[in-house]
Amino acid sequence: MDIHYRIHKGVTRKLQPLDPQKQSCAMYVEDICDFVDKCFDKDDLIIHPLAFYRQYTHNQIQLMMKKKDIYVLPTEELCAFLDELISDKSAIEIGAGKGYLGRELSIPITDSYAKRDPYPMMMDRICGVPTIIYPPDVEKLDAISSVRKYRPHTVIASFLVHEQTYKDGSKKFGLDGKKLLHLCKRYIHIGNLGIHCNNPILTIPHTEIEFPYLITNIMSPLTDRIFIWGQDGMSDFEKNSSIEKYIVRYEAKDKGIFEIDFMSSNNNIENRAHYWIEVDLHTRFMTGKIPFRLISIEQHERQG
Structure with a gap:
């Protein structure tokens, strides 16, 4: 997986x-008939x-x-x-x-x-x-x-x-x-x-x-x-699905050095690290537009 x-x-x-402002999203009307047809079989x-x-x-x-x-x-x-x-x-x-x-x-x-x-x-x-x-x-x-x-x-x-x-x-x-x-x-x-x-x-x-x-x-x-x-049941899931933990260190411009971790199969690790860095920046500073530099990605050794 x-x-x-x-x-x-x-x-x-x-x-x-x-x-109440978080209960719904603003939408505008447009034709989505083709999209709906591709989403449903009857x-x-x-x-x-x-x-x-x-x-x-x-x-x-x-x-x-x-x-x-x-x-x-x-x-x-x-x-x-x-x-x-x-x-x-x-x-x-x-x-x-x-x-x-x-x-x-x-x-x-x-x-x-x-x-x-x-x-x-x-x-x-x-x-x-x-x-x-x-x-x-x-x-x-x-x-x-x-x-x-x-x-x-x-x-x-x-x-x-x-x-x-x-x-x-x-x-x-x-x-x-x-x-x-x-x-x-x-x-x-x-x-x-x-x-x-x-x-x-x-x-x-x-x-x-x-x-x-x-x-x-x-x-x-x-x-x-x-x-x-x-x-x-996540430990068994991760073991059975070959999911590993990765620890990421990055530097955000004028903000400092931060460390985060994420779980992933062994694919596209650097791209996925960038994704989670941007999520982390949004969480910390309410914006993902802050320039950052990836310092390191380390695979965490599985215990047991």
């Missing part, structure tokens, strides 16, 4: 209030590699995701990563929407069908989002009931919010994450630090993965994350 990413273990975060999403989506603009991708009511696009790389990480463990996808990810992973897919509740249907109409029609293989079952039925080792979800009440007070929706963690060995959530910053389970130690192959409806490599609670 030819991928790279950064991993942070034992992370705990203080809860932050939601910032109603089913075609799983493409990240390179396919790089042919299109940020705006085009966001328009397509809004049109099809997609929160996370399952790229080939994301699916391969999750498939290898699941390995021989049992798994399900909850809050699956139309089930594109779980269907590709060949695992049970469930959803509470909350998007068919009156309030979200009204909001979708206001926002110009088509009313969702759930495919027949997406089982109507809320998250906790799904886990109790299937008793999986691993639970996967994308952009699920913490349990709350619709703004009109009509009904509760979302997930009680703490209850879920008591019912499975591993919970993998694909999300965003800005969108999910008020989720109480972020205060529980977990693993965070910066994964460049994520395409979310926020599309922010600085804040999109794969969160994992429980037995993350």
